[in-house]
Amino acid sequence: MFKIFSLHISQWKLLLLVGDLACYVISVIMALYLYSYTSNNILEYLFANGVPFIIIGLIYFTVLFMADLYNYLKDYRQALTIGNVLIASWLGTIVVVTVFYFPMRWSFIGRSIILIQALAFSLMLASWRFTFSAIALPERLQKPILIIGAGKSGRHLLNSIRQRPGCGFSVAGLVDDDPEKAGTEVDGMKVLGDSSQLPALIPEHQISLAVVAITGKKSPELLNNLILVSWNECQLIDMPTIYEFLTAKLPTEHISDDWIFDWNINKAKIYYRRVKRFIDLTLAMIFLVIASPLMLLVPLIIKIDSRGPVFFRQERLGQKGKTFLILKFRTMIENAEECGPLWTINKDPRITRVGTIIRKLRLDELPQLINIFKGEMSFIGPRPLAHCDFMGNIRYYNYRLLVKPGITGWAQVMYPEGLAAENMPEKLKYDLYYIKNLGFLLDMAILLKTVRIVVFGRGR
Secondary structure: OEEEOOEEEOHHHHHHHHHHHHHHHHHHHHHHHHOOOOOOOHHHHHHHOHHHHHHHHHHHHHHHHHOOOOOOOOOOOOHHHHHHHHHHHHHHHHHHHHHHHOOOOOOOOOHHHHHHHHHHHHHHHHHHHHHHHHHHOOHHHOEEEEEEOOOHHHHHHHHHHHOOOOOOEEEEEEEOOOOOOOOOEEOOEEEEEOHHHHHHHHHHOOOOEEEEOOOOOOOHHHHHHHHHHHOOOOEEEEHHHHHHHHHOOOOHHHOOHHHHHHHHOOHHHHHHHHHHHHHHHHHHHHHHHHOHHHHHHHHHHHHHHOOOOOEEEEEEEOHHHOEEEEEEEOOEOOOOOOOOOOOOOOOOOOEOHHHHHHHHOOHHHOOHHHHHHOOOOEEEOOOOOOOOOHHHHOOOHHHHHHOOOEEEOHHHHHOOOOOOHHHHHHHHHHHHHHHHOOOHHHHHHHHHHHHHHHHHOOOO
16 A cells, blocks of 8 residues: 555545546547647647646546546446446546536547547447556455454454455464464464564565554564564554555544554644645635525425424534534424434434425535635534534544534545434544545545435435
8 A cells, every 4th residue: 555645545545536637648649640630739739728628538537436436446347336336437437527518618639539438438438447457356365464462452353354355465374472472363263373473474474565454562572573663674563554555444443542642643634734724715605605595596486395493503622622513404393403413313203394305405514605705614524513422422533523513524425324313423533534634635525425415315
């Protein structure tokens, strides 16, 4: 795996993206070569129309991402999956044609070139994805690793890897300094020995990556053995780091305050938070203008459908624990929470007829643009909650308040199982992952996943 900015990226996902990019570039060159008016001046035409071709490429890759086709664990040799690839590429073509030829009637690139390029791209993309799965999925390309520590942390990681076949890792065995565990099996995996045997175990099992799954205090002997391993052409990585790479969340049961302190010393986050505020302010003003017709229409429909105020106001916790009044369009009957905030349930009888539609289209969130404009919220961040009971009951829950709450966020798109109290510890793992890896790329991924959820009606 590679690290780009603060995010760990799988080499397989990177290879998938690079292959798609190569298919797109080749399809453009093929289209220009096959089109009679550009076959003799391909480079000149490319330089003259570089920006439109970049925009077209971005449209294709955005559609592919929204269609969840950068999941490298999928088998692109199956007819259904390869069909999804073809459909996504054709949908991208429809978007390209719509953007370039309907609203503004741009004439930078001929329609014949677009059609030839689209056909070539879809065929090459399907062939490339088939080839990718043939290369990436076989078990023989799984990277063997050792897990150092056969306790709860090591077993948790072992089970996480087993639940993700094809993730790129296979566990060769466990290592633990407890003499009673030597030679035994833990969760069906053999304990190969103790840490003093690592110099022999690593070449024997051809290990190039060892995971330290010991979250408590490490003995001087263990630390000495780990240092020797790190100088023996074997990469050492801690359990939380590889776990967040595999699952896109943090293992809150297996991290410490010291571990959190280490990743909080990151000045890049300070600079991005300033840029993020500027982006939030700019987008809030733009969307307030664009959404102004809906901001007038939705209140009218709410008034016609049911009694009560148009807006729903409720006190929520913001950044650094400061409270603010969140604004939403009312989707429930009047006085639905007169006894205090209650969790929303499936087929909640308090939701009005119009409220069901408004919620499905996420129109109830529109007034939160005002909260963003006032600096109380961001477009992306942990969900703003009214309940603070979790602060003392769930470890690290207060760290959600390090950043501004958002309309959408990593927990909302990755774990959209509702707001029941029992889901809060799991949602916290995703929120902490977001705070740890705060950056532009992750925010863009969340926005695209949010659009996917809204379009296909998933989540709540």
